[in-house]
Amino acid sequence: MRYLPHSEAERADMLGVIGVPNVDALFSAVPAQALKSFDLGLPAHSPEFLVEAHMRALAGQNHAGSDGPFFVGAGAYRHHVPATVDHLIQRSEWLTAYTPYQPEISQGTLQMLFEFQTQVAKLTGMDVANASLYDGSTGTAEAVLMARRLTKRNKIVLSGGLHPHYRDVVRAYLKDDADLECLSASPEGQGDILDHIDDQTAAIVVQTPDFYGHLRNIKAAADAAHAKGALLIVVITEVVSLGLLEAPGALGADIVVAEGQSIGNALNFGGPYLGLLATRKEFIRQMPGRICGETVDAEGQRGFVLTLSTREQHIRREKATSNICTNSGLCALAFSIHMALLGEAGFTRLARLNHANACKLADALESVPGVEVLNKTFFNEMTIRTPQPAAALIERLARRGILGGVPVSRLEPKDHSVGNLIVLAATELTTDEDIAALSSALAEELA
């Protein structure tokens, strides 16, 4: 057992020091009927090469993004991650460090988090950001609860353009809550949320680019919300869009939540991902999650610590702003390194490349007979209507080795109006050949 350092002789020595005859004696508090009264029937320990063979066999049964043309988005995006990022995050000092509660020996993690918070604040145009949350969906639920604490109002309105999984997570967090209003899906980008704001509204939640790819008017939403004393929560699932689109902070957003996976983090079948949360300075004491701040040490040297912890569960217990205990540290590190490698110049070019490829994709899809592109605006993602049910069509494309997007019905099974809709994304990894392959395959399938 390669991970266990003791020899049998050492175990015996240690039992002697403890003064017990065998290790079972150390489990004497366990009720007899519960102690090893069973045969687990699990396989025995295994050498590294056999474990690796088993895992490779499982991995081999999946179609990886690099195996063919790939247009799947809808909240998780396939981007290039520089080799430097993955090398650095595997360094022992990053990978195997604990939460930085002992700041004197955690300055690496803490300074990185301070840099990360600065990057997120700049990207979103907000005053402050936290040290990350689990992901964009749970971050949205946390933002909704934060808005309730801030306004002392209860009504929450979710736009019909919000990612359906995000909506479902907010629903689960606010189970049975009559004050939660979820507007029906708006695949055409139609917006009616402004009519649902009243003087009981704590916050409205608007995603841009929305689930269907449309760009939403954040300024108008902010003005309407503020006119009634409500807050605007802006959700962004594709953080690369901020390279080309105006920062929500500059348009009046009160809380910005984003999924940060696109920068530095692989698709990983859905996790681990990275929740970004940024807000106004005056709201920080109601912000959930860890926050890193600058201070000085006993010799006056600049240093960093986790701060404002009087909001958190380990201090406040049942009075905490959230039960959240962890952040998404290593994913935040990957994000921060990738963003540092990009810099403003690289990040802008990355966003332009995404948009350029999406424009090519939209134009190509528009020319496929029977296909209608629903978007007038988009960043790198769009919705098409096809003459056939989308789920079966996507399955047939997959059999041709093309992952052609997400049938909306997979996320909205009860809404029959979306049965023929597909959400597709292009990124910097999308090639002209990929687009041509998809267009001709679609044309053949629909012929």
Place this chain on the structure above:
Amino acid sequence: MSMNNQGRPTGTGTSGFASTSGSALLPNEPLLFEIGDTEHSGVDLPDATITNARLGGFERKTALDLAGLTEPEAMRHYVRLSRLNHSIDSGMYPLGSCTMKHNPRLNEKMARLPGFADIHPLQPVSTVQGALKLMNELSHWLMTLTNTSAVALTPKAGAHGELLGMMAIKAAQDAAGQSHRRIVLVPESAHGTNPATAAFLGYSVKSIPARSDGTVDVQAVKDALSPDVAAIMLTNPNTCGLFEPQVIEIAKAVHDAGAFFYCDGANFNAIMGVVRPGDLGIDAMHINLHKTFSTPHGGGGPGAGPVVLSAALAPFAPVPFVRKGSNGLELVEHEQDQALGRITAFQGQMGMYVRALTYMLSHGGDGLAQAAQDAVLNANYIKARLGQVFSVPFPDYPTMHEALFDDSFLTGTGVTTLDFAKALIDEGFHPMTMYFPLVVHGAMLIEPTESESKQTLDRFCDVMEELALDAKAGNATRFTAAPMKAPRRRLDETRAARSPILKWERPTETLKAAE
């Protein structure tokens, strides 16, 4: 404007930036924004031509102002920063309740196979059968090790798992017309997340006092139970490192009162493969894959907190989950009858599932049991070696995976528990958990895990003894001034909280703000 040691203009917006670069092995690293600028980039990307943009007039007008670094600069910045961290690969973390064990690199290698890392959560289920098989295998291991009926894999961390487990309990009681149950019992020794989770769901928290031997009294639980109690949240082994000897009676009393038993599984490492929590009567328990099953802590996440569920709670598991269908495995993504819905987008922490299963297969059922026994052996060895010098608040039972001491040996020395812990840093160890559990005054909780060799344990114990003797001998400065050999001396946390500086500001912005 001053120049930094990279020869680039430096912001002066933050206080006390050291002008030296530190010694070779303890670098003072400037902030990314003090090294980089908006022109430099470490990524080569073509400048795309966009002829017919579809941005609808929402183009960015405000500057991004994001500093960039070329690849060699980035490599050096992050390598230098990393050297300011303690890590499990460089030294022991005797952190009670945190299970800082070795993180095998095979796990990392497997998680990066394109068939796991480069698959999308919403690509057709027919194209990810291997991923679903992996989730099924992991579920099988977790259910087998706990003797439970179901597992919800999706929680993103332990606290998220707690939330899910309590949501499932609430859903089950709502379905049974038991919505009036609004009280959750939480022993005093519990982790802070337990009462925070209960309160998050609108429950009122009723505290159960600990007995003088550090365990929970079944009679105290019985006295607190009423028709309004929804559940008890009990950690077992508990946060004092003790196995609750009356846990089966407690479970029975809780069930007899119509309530559920939520077990905080943070300490499962002590009993995996040796005791099955299902045999003790638990209804729900989260398992921290980043503690028990060796996925890396990563400087504070990402974690993963799957929750095992009893037969009574299984119907209330969240979506998604994997099920056998006519064409192989299928992913159930939408609400069934009474289920509580979805607590995260997509399928949860797949990257962690791969690492945890790799670890389980490496250890095997036999190795996991051996690891638990070694973890308990190591904790008892520390308790035996240090019990002469440090007082043991609960001597009646053998400890499980962690040894609890109190700070009474420091009385009159002028040294606090915190000082003592900081002195460990100068000896190359991460401090132990301090002032937790709350039931012990000046608690010092030490969890060595199974990963530490006898040699390391002996050195740790030697250092602890030597420090204790030195504190008693009146050498208070060694402690009150500690750490002295770390990258930073003690940091002013009060100042950080009183006037928060939460991001770097460009010098001009600072000047404007001061006006």
